[in-house]
Structure formats: structure tokens, C-alpha cells
Amino acid sequence: MSRNVIDAVRGGLIVSCQAYPGEPMRDPDTMTRIARSVVRGGAVAVRAQGLADLHSMRAALSVPLIGLWKDGHDGVFITPSVEHALAVARTGAQVVAIDGTRRPRPDGSTFADACAAVHDAGALVMADCATLADGHAAAAAGADLVGTTLAGYTPDSPKTPGPDLDLVAALAAELDVPVIAEGRIHTPADALAAMHAGAHAVVVGTAITHPSTITAWFAAAVSSKES
Numbered sequence: 001m002s003r004n005v006i007d008a009v010r011g012g013l014i015v016s017c018q019a020y021p022g023e024p025m026r027d028p029d030t031m032t033r034i035a036r037s038v039v040r041g042g043a044v045a046v047r048a049q050g051l052a053d054l055h056s057m058r059a060a061l062s063v064p065l066i067g068l069w070k071d072g073h074d075g076v077f078i079t080p081s082v083e084h085a086l087a088v089a090r091t092g093a094q095v096v097a098i099d100g101t102r103r104p105r106p107d108g109s110t111f112a113d114a115c116a117a118v119h120d121a122g123a124l125v126m127a128d129c130a131t132l133a134d135g136h137a138a139a140a141a142g143a144d145l146v147g148t149t150l151a152g153y154t155p156d157s158p159k160t161p162g163p164d165l166d167l168v169a170a171l172a173a174e175l176d177v178p179v180i181a182e183g184r185i186h187t188p189a190d191a192l193a194a195m196h197a198g199a200h201a202v203v204v205g206t207a208i209t210h211p212s213t214i215t216a217w218f219a220a221a222v223s224s225k226e227s
């Protein structure tokens with residue numbers, strides 16, 4: 001099963017469907033409808049957050065699901081502990097996305113511990129990394145996929161205006177595991193550039209599934225016209 005998921009997403013678009021705490025769309029049924037919509041548009045897999053959303057989507061979708069559980073705001077908050085990772089795997093998500101940085105985790109575990117637990121549960125691991133060194137460490141620890149998810153979101157990774165294509169290219173050149181480009185991919189041209197940089201697949205979130213942000217982009221453009 002598991003290698004098939006990696007093959008199934010090769011060369012494809014993965015869409016991240018997440019609403020943030022307090023937002024109007026933060027509701028499993030709503031997010032599942034969004035997920036079904038992106039699959040209609042050609043998403044080869046869906047990335048989603050939270051156990052309720054994952055349970056709901058797993059029942060409704062036939063494409064692979066990359067699940068995560070965000071808990072907290074500072075430091076390691078994407079599937080931060082072994083227990084979080086196991087809970088995500090138990091939703092039926094085929095891939096569990098876990099913070100793949102080398103920062104300390106709240107339960108004192110290591111990324112390798114979470115990887116082993118997820119593998120024992122029959123799922124794959126996507127390491128959400130910020131740097132090239134993170135990617136090397138995550139691959140060595142057993143990650144099945146390495147993503148650039150956290151590039152620009154840790155103190156040791158600069159926030160490029162668009163996707164960190166240099167990081168995608170470096171990871172793709174140096175790692176044996178597939179590299180997933182994720183983070184600030186805002187246009188189809190960005191997505192294509194990430195593929196040219198060597199990505200196995202591309203994850204787009206905000207630009208497809210976060211209407212408040214998309215609206216703000218347009219509103220700012222319209223209101224910037226001088227009268």
C-alpha cells in the first residue's frame with residue numbers, strides 16, 4: 001500500500017485544506033466539502049489538519065490523505081509528539097506529516113521515534129522541514145517524504161517571498177527520498193517552477209483553500225489604485 005501512495009502523488013498537485021482556529025470554515029463538514037472540490041479539480045492527494053477533519057475526509061475521499069495535528073503555536077507544533085502522530089495514523093491517513101526540524105519536541109521524543117511509531121501503525125511519514133540539514137536528518141531518521149513546509153517559519157530559515165525553490169532543488173539533488181515542495185506556492189507558475197526544481201509533488205494550501213487570504217490579495221490590489 002505505502003509505496004503506492006508515493007507513486008500516486010508523483011508529478012501531481014496535493015492540496016492542503018485547512019481552516020485556522022476561530023475561522024468560519026473551521027468545521028469538518030465544510031473542510032470535507034472543500035477537499036472533495038479540490039479532488040474534482042485534479043488534486044492527487046489532500047493534506048489536512050486535525051483528527052475530526054481527517055476522520056471526515058477519510059470517509060469521503062478516495063485519494064491519499066496526508067494528515068497532521070497542529071498543537072500549539074511556538075516551536076514544534078505540527079504533529080509534535082509520538083502520541084499526536086499515532087492519533088493521526090489511526091484516522092486512516094496514509095501519510096502522517098510531522099515536524100521534521102531538529103528542534104526539541106514537547107514530549108522529549110525524537111523525529112525517529114515518531115517515524116518508527118507511524119511505520120508500525122502502517123502509515124508513511126512526511127517530514128515538514130525548514131532547511132537542507134533538516135532534510136538530511138529526517139531522511140536518515142526514516143522519513144518517506146521530505147517537504148519544505150517549514151522553510152521560512154523557523155529562526156534558521158529565511159522567508160522567501162514565494163516558495164523556497166533553492167531549498168527544493170538542494171533537497172532534490174542530495175536526498176534519495178522524494179521531495180515535496182510546500183509553502184508559499186501561490187500561482188500555477190510557482191507550482192511548475194517547483195516541479196522543475198526537482199519536486200516529486202507540490203502542495204498548495206492558501207492560494208486554493210483559504211478565501212480570506214485570497215480575498216485580501218485582491219482587495220489590496222484594487223484599493224491600491226490611486227484615485
Ligand SMILES: CC(=O)N[C@H](C=O)[C@@H](O)[C@H](O)[C@H](O)COP(=O)(O)O
Binds near residue numbers: 184
Ligand atoms: C507553516 C505552516 O504551519 N504550514 C501549514 C502546514 O500544514 C499550513 O498552514 C500551510 O497552509 C501549508 O503548509 C501550505 O502552505 P501554503 O498555505 O503557503 O500554500
